[in-house]
Amino acid sequence: MVSAAWACRGSDSVYEGAIQDLIDELGRLPGVGPKSAQRIAFHILSTDPADVNRLATALRKVKELVRFCTTCFNVAESEQCRICRDPRRTNEVLCVVEEPKDIVAIERTGEFRGRYHVLGGAINPLEGIGPDNLRIRELLARLGTGEVKELILATDPNTEGEATATYLALMVKPMGVAVSRLASGLPVGGDLEYADEITLGRAFEGRRAV
Amino acid sequence: MVSAAWACRGSDSVYEGAIQDLIDELGRLPGVGPKSAQRIAFHILSTDPADVNRLATALRKVKELVRFCTTCFNVAESEQCRICRDPRRTNEVLCVVEEPKDIVAIERTGEFRGRYHVLGGAINPLEGIGPDNLRIRELLARLGTGEVKELILATDPNTEGEATATYLALMVKPMGVAVSRLASGLPVGGDLEYADEITLGRAFEGRRAV
Numbered sequence: 001m002v003s004a005a006w007a008c009r010g011s012d013s014v015y016e017g018a019i020q021d022l023i024d025e026l027g028r029l030p031g032v033g034p035k036s037a038q039r040i041a042f043h044i045l046s047t048d049p050a051d052v053n054r055l056a057t058a059l060r061k062v063k064e065l066v067r068f069c070t071t072c073f074n075v076a077e078s079e080q081c082r083i084c085r086d087p088r089r090t091n092e093v094l095c096v097v098e099e100p101k102d103i104v105a106i107e108r109t110g111e112f113r114g115r116y117h118v119l120g121g122a123i124n125p126l127e128g129i130g131p132d133n134l135r136i137r138e139l140l141a142r143l144g145t146g147e148v149k150e151l152i153l154a155t156d157p158n159t160e161g162e163a164t165a166t167y168l169a170l171m172v173k174p175m176g177v178a179v180s181r182l183a184s185g186l187p188v189g190g191d192l193e194y195a196d197e198i199t200l201g202r203a204f205e206g207r208r209a210v
Numbered sequence: 211m212v213s214a215a216w217a218c219r220g221s222d223s224v225y226e227g228a229i230q231d232l233i234d235e236l237g238r239l240p241g242v243g244p245k246s247a248q249r250i251a252f253h254i255l256s257t258d259p260a261d262v263n264r265l266a267t268a269l270r271k272v273k274e275l276v277r278f279c280t281t282c283f284n285v286a287e288s289e290q291c292r293i294c295r296d297p298r299r300t301n302e303v304l305c306v307v308e309e310p311k312d313i314v315a316i317e318r319t320g321e322f323r324g325r326y327h328v329l330g331g332a333i334n335p336l337e338g339i340g341p342d343n344l345r346i347r348e349l350l351a352r353l354g355t356g357e358v359k360e361l362i363l364a365t366d367p368n369t370e371g372e373a374t375a376t377y378l379a380l381m382v383k384p385m386g387v388a389v390s391r392l393a394s395g396l397p398v399g400g401d402l403e404y405a406d407e408i409t410l411g412r413a414f415e416g417r418r419a420v
């Protein structure tokens with residue numbers, strides 16, 4: 001054994017400039033740990049430059065072009081989002097969600113043809129998010145025109161989402177708008193045995209005559 | 211209920227141009243599924259433009275600047291990588307690895323002060339990777355100079371890595387170079403109970419007098 005080959009050294013970063021920079025930048029993204037960042041960086045290294053350019057351009061374009069719809073606060077590339085601009089949708093039903101990605105989930109069902117309102121989160125006192133931090137004032141302004149007949153509260157079925165829905169129901173009911181909440185119960189395709197007790201309790205509460 | 215609000219519609223993509231483009235591009239990265247792509251895209255949307263620019267620049271820079279070391283095939287930003295350029299390291303011990311990221315793992319131990327040789331993979335007949343697809347010719351050329359006294363085979367401890375190590379040992383031994391293989395055995399901090407039978411078998415085989 002050649003002893004000169006073994007010696008204790010510091011833990012300085014091993015990659016040189018550009019690749020280490022990319023690993024660092026990728027590691028800042030949500031859900032990307034150091035291992036994935038390294039894996040993605042090496043993938044980039046062996047990818048066609050045109051593909052990498054497309055990704056870099058897409059990143060810059062999003063910051064340049066995408067803003068929030070002035071009506072519903074969904075993501076949009078113009079004053080209003082695609083859903084608010086769509087003349088085939090009814091203004092009579094308004095669905096309140098926490099984030100733009102919730103709109104995607106609902107649109108995927110293909111069942112809803114009304115408009116949306118994105119709150120930008122849910123009431124969460126522990127994180128200092130109160131009603132004033134959400135777009136509730138804007139929601140009440142939209143309801144003020146009298147066009148909306150039903151408000152569907154589609155906030156998440158967790159503590160914060162429920163609290164937000166309860167708060168909104170209290171605010172909106174006096175305005176004469178029908179208010180509903182998405183049903184809680186067993187997920188379709190699920191297994192009764194594995195349902196948690198709260199979901200199962202809700203499923204009993206909300207049981208329907210057949 | 212306002213029936214006009216419900217109607218069946220196609221599953222066209224819900225986001226507009228730029229954000230959907232970014233989700234698509236991110237989804238092409240290894241280990242990034244559609245959900246993570248969406249999550250990262252929305253994170254980008256609410257990130258400081260300067261940070262996003264840094265990521266876009268880092269992506270482009272990697273393609274512009276990073277190439278492979280002409281000596282050991284590690285990633286490098288000049289003719290030779292940092293390790294090959296380091297005059298404090300010995301040329302007498304050469305460690306053979308599959309990929310540049312294996313170098314990082316070994317460097318992190320701070321125990322090795324020799325040089326490396328990156329094969330660019332391992333022998334894998336099922337995927338059509340034979341000895342000619344790896345940088346074995348280049349390795350033999352480096353050994354031909356007579357400077358290297360010991361070759362450490364640090365390919366992965368799996369079927370392909372073992373096959374590659376066996377192949378290399380057969381090729382190199384006649385050249386009068388000492389050849390060794392990294393020890394297999396129980397991982398430090400591990401639990402004997404959870405060790406698989408092959409690892410445990412190796413640990414018995416390689417037992418050391420105390």
